[in-house]
Amino acid sequence: MAEPATLQQALYRFLHEETLDGHRRRVCQHLKACRTEALGGMQVQCEACGWEQPWYHGCRDRHCPQCQTRATRLWAERQQEALLPVRYFHLVFTLPHALNGWVQLHPEVLYRRLFQVTWDTLRRFGQDPRRLGGELGMTAVLHTWGQNLSQHVHLHCLIPGGALLADGHWKPSRGQTLFPVRALSRRFRGAMVAALRRAADDGVLHRVTRPGEIDAVLDRLMATEWVVYAKDCLDHTPTVVDYLARYTHRNAIRNARILDIDARKVAFRYTDYRDHHRPKVMRLEGEEFVRRFLLHILPKGLMRVRHYGFLANRCRRTKLPRIRSALNAPRPDTRDASEGRSEPATYPCPRCRVGRVCVLTVLRPRPNRTDIPEHRR
Structure with missing residues (x-):
């Protein structure tokens, strides 16, 4: 290392x-x-x-690879209070690489609309009476990188499997997926393209200056399939929060992945998901390595972890007790975690x-x- x-x-x-x-x-x-x-x-x-x-x-x-371990632990301790005894689902919404140039020109615009459109897509599916007919909860985490430090903008969405109904009851999800992935991807594609067209009409994408580029890119994107990936569901276990925490404070690269740096190149480990998840080693020129790392510095003030629905900060105190009451489940005991934080650290x-x-x-x-x-x- x-x-x-x-x-x-x-x-x-x-x-x-x-x-x-x-x-x-x-x-x-x-x-x-x-x-x-x-x-x-x-x-x-x-x-x-x-x-x-x-x-x-x-x-x-x-953005520091060395300073996120403690932040991850503290975040996980805080989220124990929001843990529900239900199945959890992990969905990933990915922006097409054709938008990478726009992300560099207008990161605040693209990132914020990615959050908004993703939640709007899932919220509408959750409210559909043919599916759950209620309110979802979601924790969304923005990632901007691939394993080789290339630009790969995607949103990790971690969702309790069910919805809070208007009458206070809990309706659990059925099956191995929360919603049909193909339907989600098409709804997400249409909503995101529409949001970007509105942003262009409002003059928000003013740094995209090539004549006709906005219409050409968006028309081309509407003709291609977008990627929405649903990972295996998680049953309720004490490790669910730790699973969430791995995504919330992960950085583009950790020191443990860096194998060697000489006068010219940096060597680091990565997983090639396109080649059957094989571990490989990549060697980059020092300047190229740093350039790729700097691609993933977020705009100042942009929140990369957000909560929606009944998990939103402004309503979780009232809605989570209603859900636990409907499930006949006690509130998680977090006294040990809070007591541990008050003790002086010894090493x-x-x-x-x-x-x-x-x-x-x-x-x-x-x-x-x-x-x-x-x-x-």
């Missing part, structure tokens, strides 16, 4: 050789400073063997594995201003 500094070195070279917008530049500075003396930290020592080492703070940037010594480390002194941040090119200060 590559050391964290290797990715920071690649970012350092890219910062000095390429022109980035202010938001991406700030993200790069965060990643480069993560777990270094630039952010400060603690000098720790083992009480048993005397081993001593500085532990530096993380940047906590949501075993990574050297002797016997003693515990204690803090000797606090290390002040020591930012290196020479890391920022002069024209960007």
Whole structure:
């Protein structure tokens, strides 16, 4: 496994050789400073063997491959309160690659409409009296990457299998799929193309400047099949929330996948889903690796995890108790998780594995201003 500094070195070279917008530049500075003396930290020592080492703070940037483990755990603990004793379904809605250029020009427009159209599609299917005839709940998570760091915009939707009816009863889903995938994909395609046409008419897609491009691309997309994928359903187990958490805080790449970085290239592991899910190794030039990584930095303020229906933050406190009452199910016990968060953290010594480390002194941040090119200060 590559050391964290290797990715920071690649970012350092890219910062000095390429022109980035202010938001991406700030993200790069965060990643480069993560777990270094630039952010400060603690000098720790083992009480048993005397081993001593500085532990530096993380940047906590949501794009950082090193800082999402704790965020994933805390998110999972919070979501335990929303867990229902029902089957869960996992659906994936994918934007065609023909829209990748528009995503780079107008990321806020494309991402927000992807969320809106996906929920509207599922909400209408859930309200259809021929299917469930009630209100769905959904947690949607935006991913923008493929395993090889290419641009692959898709939305993971995790849905409890059933609907809350107007009279307060719960209607469970039937069968191995929540809704027919072919019908979902065609409804999703039509709604997304219509939403993009309205955005173009409103002047929102103003950076798409080639004459006739918008109509040509959207007409071509209406003539092709779009991808909506329904994964195997999940029965209710204590691991359901952990399953959700894997998607909510996943990044384009983790340090564990990086095998080697030399003076020119970066080697990393990936899974080739088109070749029977075979594990492979890809080697990219350092600048190309960083360029692909930067494709997946989200616009500032864009929420990549959203809740809808009876799982929406504004109504889950009232509707989840109604569903549990209809299912005759008790509320999940989350006292252990909350008590665990209140206890002070202690860590075993990574050297002797016997003693515990204690803090000797606090290390002040020591930012290196020479890391920022002069024209960007």
